[in-house]
Amino acid sequence: MRKIYIIAAVGFMFAACKPSVRISAPVSPGTATFTNYLAIGNSLTAGYTDNSLTLTGQLNSYPERLFEQFSLINGDKGAKGPFIQPLLVSDNGYPSARLIMAVSTNTCTGVSSLGPIPYPNFQANAADANLFVSTTNHGQINNIGVPGIRVADYEYRGYADPSVGNPYAARFYNTAAVATPSPMDELIFMRGNLAPTFFTMWLGANDVLGYATAGGQGHGADSASAIPLPGGNYYLQNDITPSYAFYAIYDSILRIATGTGASGALINIPDVTSVPFFTTIPADGLFLTRQSQADSLNAFWHASFPDISFKIGNNLFIIQDNAGLTRQAVPGELILLSTPTANFTCLGWGSYTPIPKQYVLTTDELQFIRAATAKFNGFIQQEAVKYHLAYVDMYSYLGTVASGIKYNGLNYNADFVTGGAFSLDGIHLTQRGYALVANEIIKTINTYYHSTIPYTDANKYNGVIFP
Template sequence: MKKLRYIFFGLLSTSLIITSCDSEDDLIEERLNETAVVEEDRVSGSADFTNYVALGNSLTAGFMDGALYNEGQMASFPNIIGQQMVSAGLTADFNQPDINSVNGFNSTFSNIGAGVIAGKTILDTSIPGPVPTFPGDLITAYTGDKSSLNNFGVPGARVASLITPGYGFPDVGNPYFSRFATDPSTTSILADALATNPTFYTLWIGSNDVLGYALAGGTGSDPLDAYSQAQFTADYSSIIGQLAATGSKGVVINVPPVLLIPFLRAVPYNAITLDQASADQLNTSLAGVNAALDAIVAFAGYDASDAARRKISYSEGPNPILVIDEELTDLGPFFDAITGVPGGLTPEQRAALMPYEQSRPLVEGELVLLSAGAVLGTEADGDDSDMTGPTPIGVAVPLGFDVFTGNLSGDQWYLTLAEQTAIVTARATYSGVIAGIAAATPGVEMYDIQPLFADIAGLTSAEATQLALSSAAISAADGDQGITYEGVNIAPDFSPSGIFSTDGVHPNPRGHAILANELINFINEKFGSNIPTVNTTVYRTVLFQ
């Protein structure tokens, strides 16, 4: 059988164009100096930039490549904006809770108990896909002046997190907040930010209230069931109300269309690429599954249409991934019913059908998580010595079936169409709440992030409408994938020309620089200031080997 392991990153395999980039941490300050445009007579317009504070989650913190690390923090969009405010003579230095780690801590690839501490991921162009760097560093306490911080971005934070006292409680709270909270046991993110007396702020929060469900493959509660529109409204109103009470002005950012991130796009639903010989071999070995499905229809009265969508048939070229779907009817009792009867299954045949009691091929439109890419094609029996064994995951054995225990975990690897609808509905609902609160609060302007996503993703206006995006995003959806920014083509992925980092969720340094410029232009337009933008081309895209 054809080797299967490294065939699942369809998007990247066609887009990788190796370009030179420089990732040395000691060049960050030099880059910032290169991009700063110092001009006379800078004005803040109707805003006061004396103390700019950024509130939010990992996007605000500069988390990228699966970790919070030095270069990512330095390239965060709030830090870029803050530095440009400094260059314009509008504020004091922009201070961040420095992590002091070259590689950071990557929870996905670390095993603390085994002493394996991984750091940021980089792009391995031979796969192609992300691989961790070593050594990483455990999260340590911030030792600087906590009272003078400007960046209050906390990876993992949700809307409610900003106003939760004790959110950084040692050992049980969020370690990224615990490390710089004034009192981790009692204070909240917003309380610490307000204590610095902000005069201007950016607030980008709400993404994780949708993203958590998406990154878990739709497991758990529907986002709106877990966090109702009423509670979201109350919590977001509280945050804006407390900020407005200080007399400060600011920019809020709505929830981006998370279904467009490469974490959900890099692995296509039909990632099983086969030659004809491999397809024929698989069809022969799995013929018993299809025969058993026909048998339970004929002899046990099972629904024929449901049995048909579970059948497995491979051909030359791309094929759908075979997955466990825990929402399917368990066929175990039906297989049992035709076991040992004339013309039915033998006990041995029945035992071999265990992996297929709740399995089916994916269908077009379903989204596969990037994390599945590291599992697809590996041998379910654990013998990956030559990658030609009889149990490749997602091919002969359904993705999400444990051959040793029989446990099922299929739903965590992909998003069904129904789960995507739940995500679209929640994102549109939360963004609508943000827009309404911003419009009703003097001194608050909302930056719509959706047009940038729609444009770079290459959506058509019909696709943008289907995703319930804003009218501005629908207008920006031109159907051409990628954008040209400052003369450079930018792709919607984590290739060397992409805007995302290797975790497939967060922007890379150039992505942050582009976002910073867009926000600077928005601030200048809304508040009559003239903060200078940066040259985004000096910021790198992804790190690779």
């Protein structure tokens, strides 16, 4: 015994020589109860990344991060597992291939370069398409985020139809209570099943994004009386959802979500036009190195379009505007990342041939997108006040990320591939981006509910993977 005592004493002496910094702030729920957490949202909520949904993406969704942090709260009011997501079984990509970084050869120019390409030799894993059935609590699912879903879709029965509906909804929507459930039916089912005490809701981005990614080839102007389409969904994918419909449906969703007295957080719509999908190819991305190139182009256009002019250096692309008319782009207009880049060099897109209108967001189209985003966000903020919910200004936060933030020694911005926060599709986030989003939500929750939930270390998770 004496020997042990001496060893213990020596051990103590050495321990006393070591500095130690222990930060032990109590983790408190404040005025909210996080016991049963439900996440409502779209692709950003589902964990969609690199243009696909994968198991790994789901396991690193921001609701998963939030659940982890909520469960650090001790006692009754901390989040209690399990946190059920409608998980896939593979990382192949559902329903189509995820993007990866790889060296590929441009078929037109023959130049090999490193960039995002669809996973080669993609094969869908058949089991990924199987219906996800949660065995917990007769079907509990905590993350009902569905890629592509809009506020406008929420009352559409048939949204989960296996053949014509949304394939992500078709994977897990419960058809026992309602045979052809709408997203609202699914929410009602899950509310009854889970009895959420806290929810987050990040909806609305797709109500403008569909129009934006279609290059504005839909109906952008707001209208007081859009006509629902007979027999199908109410609103076309490429349209911006009319504000009256957005307001009415968003409010209905909230009435359901808060129906059992749950508290929660509403997350507003990011500026979809500040993501790399729209900002990577600049409007003046036509770079001429020789005067002879500029001369040839000027000669080519001069007769019919005297306003068009080219010089050595950066030039505005030639585009097709919304009416299909040819003109030179104006600064601030956006060329989509989906534009087949080989066509710039091999078909003379942007120089001798206008870039087709579905790849261009013109000034008027951008105005529609910005006006709708501002209206919707104004409404979401009102709703947060009305229902006594935290309002997360993700529009502003992702704006600061886009212009560049520093976080624990790393720089994040909205540069395509290298920015760290946005995944290879240029719209959705990386695991790190989703963790940053989770931290921003926690920050707002802590302020609103006087809680002290700790942040997660975003740098721990994957950014863009390089081969």
